Amino acid sequence: MTDKVRILVVDDELVIRESLHGWLKKSGYQVDTAEGGSAALAMLEKTPYDLLFLDIMMPVMSGIEVLEVVKEDYPQTLVVMITAYGSVDTAVEAMKGGANDYLMKPFDPDQLSLLTEKLMQQKKLLDENIFLREQMAEAIRFENLVGRSEAMQELFSLIQDVAESDSQVLITGETGTGKELVAKAIHAKSARCNGPFIALNCGGFPEHLLESELFGHERGAFTGAHRAKKGRLDLAHHGTLFLDEVGTVPLKMQVDLLRALETKEFHRLGGTAEIEVDFRTIAATNRDLHQAIEKGEFRQDFFYRLNVISLHIPPLRDRRDDIPLLAEHFLDRYSRETNKDIDTINKAAMAILKQYDWPGNVRELENAIERAVVICKKRRLGLEEFSFLAPHLSAAAETHSLEKTQIAHLVKVLKEFDWNITKAAQALEINRVTLHKKIKKYDLRPDRASS
Amino acid sequence: MSPVNTRVRTATENSVRSNHTSLPKDGVVGVVRLGSVGEAVMKIVAANLQEILHLPVDILPARQTPEFAYSDQRKQYHAALILKKLAESRRPHPRILALVSVDLFIPVLTHVFGEAQLGGRAAVVSLHRLKQKEEGGGVSLDTFYERAAKVALHEVAHTFDLVHCKQPECIMRLSSGPTDLDALPLFFCEYCEAFLEEAYRRYDIQRLPI
């Protein structure tokens, strides 16, 4: 049988679990059962269920509380609430909370089969929608770039135009904004796409080595030059030369480079023969070159030569619309790479990602997702996985931290009074029933008081 | 399509398959009535099972209404409890099907027409709701017999691991209500037929020659 539908039945009553389990199995579904909320959530962490039958009235953790977590962490899972006669109000509340439907015990068999069929149909549509969304994703992808913000969409069409010309391009943007990726996209879209893309990080070499990297050298040109070597200019023939961190090129070499760019001719170190090359230059910098020119650290003529067309990539904090998209893009990549079955970033975590300023831009976001995927033991990334970002966040995700503060406070007071509910309630200035409810809600127990 | 109504012997004659003399003494499916269930419907159900499952079927001596399964709260009989008891039967038959006239339920459902242990030994069919039209009033005897045979076939097939089938023309299709049941054919689609063959091999069950 193909891809079986997986269903999880959550009910504290054994007879209900057993009979629903038996009935659903006869329809060929793969069915598991859980007798409580925490067991169910633990199973959801490991297994992608298509459908959940969830009893509303359960001790310790109510169905409504489980529903909240499911909608937050596993939005693809459909939920049918099970209610007893007389608790329809709660069921309606659950529907508002995102449940897909509810059934009253005992169910009419026809109703149950119709509902299950209907939901599976719905699920199929949902999955197809995800597929459609992925197809639509064409629009938000450009070569290896992802972006839906206006700024990125504009950039995509600029890249297209620029690629069609053969002019020099200067790409500016903070570190990690994707300058190299944009350069590659221009190359890939250009007539030179079958030629080489040669990148050189100008900041990565001391002066004399940079020179020989660029222009190459003849045998014996300097001590240690045992054999002749082609420079990057040579290698870029018929292709694109990408000068990364061009702002770090020493003044003297700027002159030589400028000449080479203008004449498309150069000679190797220690050589005299002029070598003719045909390449296009794309340069990138995260430095303010105007300022560098004023300070006398960058030649104006060289700047004009490079800056025939300029492309600016805004920092990630100025295009936060791209954050969820990029986050999911990287989640997809790293969950694949690590062979982990992680398919979502929950709302709370996403809220934090959207809020953070990302001084390291897309690269920092990429690293954050990779790190979260590596430490993640569940099927979704949540706040826990991004705790390393927490120190930088201003009152992130208000509700959650409030809740955590409350739990910590409750545990502290309960411990103080040796879990004597009456005394603890007095100290907390709440009544015993309320305290009991909170203990149940947060599943507080002396043995796990530290959590 | 109307149900088969031939080659039916009474319980005392021990077997509905006396014309297959070369077969082993005991059948594969034993059909038993619990409480007051008509003689005719027993024979028709047994004959249809034998014909369509290609398995030797025996009609077993009648037993009492399963009062132990009665629920005061539901005013119905708990199907799963009946199955449990049937599965403990000391009869040699690898499969036991019970027919009852009382209304059946399982805890999550308001009622069931029949119930079976998936891949197990026992199945039960209630005739209670099969006699009525959905819109009220009774149905003809023919329709009633046909419905009984269909539910019985469907439930016994569950004991051979068959699950519900999406084919429009198949007895394993999940029906909603007796009218829906009337629209189902009294046979398996070719997929389910194949699954059944496979199950017979798996359970080492000898089918009758066609």
Ligand SMILES: Nc1ncnc2c1ncn2[C@@H]1O[C@H](COP(=O)(O)OP(=O)(O)OP(=O)(O)O)[C@@H](O)[C@H]1O
């Ligand atoms: N729009 C984007 N879509 C997908 N991935 C991106 C995007 N922008 C950047 N990245 C990824 O982020 C990382 C950094 O990108 P890249 O190296 O191009 O940045 P950069 O601007 O050249 O950084 P630096 O100034 O530090 O050299 C790379 O892994 C790249 O794949």
Ligand SMILES: [Mg+2]
């Ligand atoms: Mg770079």
Ligand SMILES: [Zn+2]
């Ligand atoms: Zn069935």
Ligand SMILES: [Zn+2]
């Ligand atoms: Zn079928």
